[in-house]
Amino acid sequence: MQDGTDELQDGTDELMVRARDGDGAAWARLVERYSGMLWAIARGHGLNDADAGDVVQTTWLRLVEGMDGLRVPAAVGGWLATTARHESASVACRRARDVPAEPAPAAAADRGPAEVTIAREHLGQVAAALQALPRRCQMLLRLVAQAACYAELAAALQIPLGSVGPTRARCLATLRRLIG
Incomplete structure (x- = not known):
């Protein structure tokens, strides 16, 4: 045609x-x-x-x-x-x-006090780094945690489906740099 x-x-x-x-x-x-x-x-x-x-x-x-x-x-x-x-x-x-989710990591009760403290500190670092990200990255990463597929993310963010993966990768790279 x-x-x-x-x-x-x-x-x-x-x-x-x-x-x-x-x-x-x-x-x-x-x-x-x-x-x-x-x-x-x-x-x-x-x-x-x-x-x-x-x-x-x-x-x-x-x-x-x-x-x-x-x-x-x-x-x-x-x-x-x-x-x-x-x-x-x-x-x-x-x-x-x-698809069944992966089994959750060992519960806090199964870990010692030092492991729990380290996990909480790391969680605090991640939360602070998330807050430092640009708003668009914050929204995308929150949606990634909730949405099962890129089609939903693309619709929610009003971006092309092919842009979701690269945008997510850039946001995660920025997050990793912020966490150190």
């Missing part, structure tokens, strides 16, 4: 109008045309077969729900791709939250 006119020429616009009007054959043709792309997007997010299948089904459901609001029916391919990416990121985030 070289430009937007190709989708108009390949009948996508007509298929969307017919599917919106209840034509089952048109709907089946849309599913046939775009399902492979949706599966590729979901699998590209590292989802297993079951989760990828859920993403594909949910994406089609979103189209059914929003079909009347689609301003440019011929652009359904892009709409489906964007929706599948968002759904895949959501599922990947939920799955990351479901």
